[in-house]
Amino acid sequence: MQYLFTHDNTAELTAPGEVNTLVKPLLGENSLILLSGKQHRRQRQLLLPPFHGERMKAYGELIWRIAHEVMQEIPMGAGLMAREAMQKITMRVILQAVFGLHQGDRYRRLEVLLAERLNLVSSPLTSIFIFFPWLMVDLGPQSIGGRVRRLVEETDQLIYAEIQERRANLDPDRTDVLSLLLSARDPQGEGLTDEELHDELMTLLVAGHETTATALAWALYWIHCLPEVQQKLLAELAPWGHSSDLTSSDLTGSDLTMISRLPYLNAVCNETLRIYPVAMVTLPRRVEKPISLLGYDLEVGSLLLGCIYLIHHRQELYPDSKQFRPKRFLEQQFSPGEFLPFGGGVRRCIGSALAMYEMTLILSVVLGNYELELIETKPVQPKRRGGTLAPGGDIRFRKVSNRLQFRQDKAWATN
């Protein structure tokens, strides 16, 4: 795997974008995922700075507040579908941190429409229309083709309206990704066009929202299946939980940074991404010169996909690989070729720092503030959902109590 990541921009191997045409109707032809060579490098250089680890601090309070907001919307005693609830949080994070939308009709409309549009990709019946647009005959308002077309048109109109308004009123104080991209320039002084910005926003939304939500759903599942994992996490979070109930009003940006770096919390996130990597395989690499790899002679034009899942289950690296054991990440350091949930090389995930920041902070909010109970205790098997490895069927929880409430009641009972 290491070879794939260190040679994917050489005379032997490349990471072409044109082979990913399946996603073109969903993302647009300027999407980073569809670009190759020089064009890919240019666009990546423009996109990377807003996703740098340090920049994440600007989004900490926002992630914290949104996680609270969504969890509070769920009534006590009510059921909660893990992926659905986490997707609500990650969608709002992308809309606010990436698109820079906060309130108002456009935000509310886009939240609903984009969720509907993305759901189409995961539904086998309707995604066929997105990937094979020539099948999408509009047979009137009630036909699937008609609904999909209108959905795409309406979301695009709203996104373009936002880009144009923001370009006309550039605010240097804004820290959202769209604002940073509007001012970004390549070495020739060229910025991104409206079409490029639209396609990149869609790319960041599609690549970043369901992946992170699925990882969070898995993390919640493991934490609630394994009481000793949950206890260790709660003990690690206790210094923040006891003093402030983990509400953002009491916490500073540096508290959030410290929480996001907690060792056991990070080990739980890593183990979640190891055992069922949300992206099972990397994007394709293409052989450009005949090469021999692991005893295989590969012809020019062969496409190679690195299987992240198989590496994460190599017994010599991860003994008892089917067991969820966060401790592995505290006892050992893994190289980029051994632990690679975000791929590597020239296509390495640009949102990895944001995804890890979201995972650690959202889990802290959920665990630190609410007691959840798994409704069904039988093991959940992974299943392919769109391009991700997701829980087969959503994982259902019941919101049992607020932790502070729970602690106070306990204290009352023992007094």
Ligand code: HEM
């Ligand atoms: C747990 C969450 C996530 C996982 C597991 C994940 C995983 C991956 C993987 C495996 C790749 C392909 C790497 C390769 O081929 O070597 C990738 C690419 C990508 N990811 Fe992520 N990702 C996650 C979250 C995000 C987020 C939050 C964003 C942005 C908001 C994002 C944006 C992208 C983009 C734009 C690419 C394409 C990069 C390129 O073509 O150069 N991802 N991701």
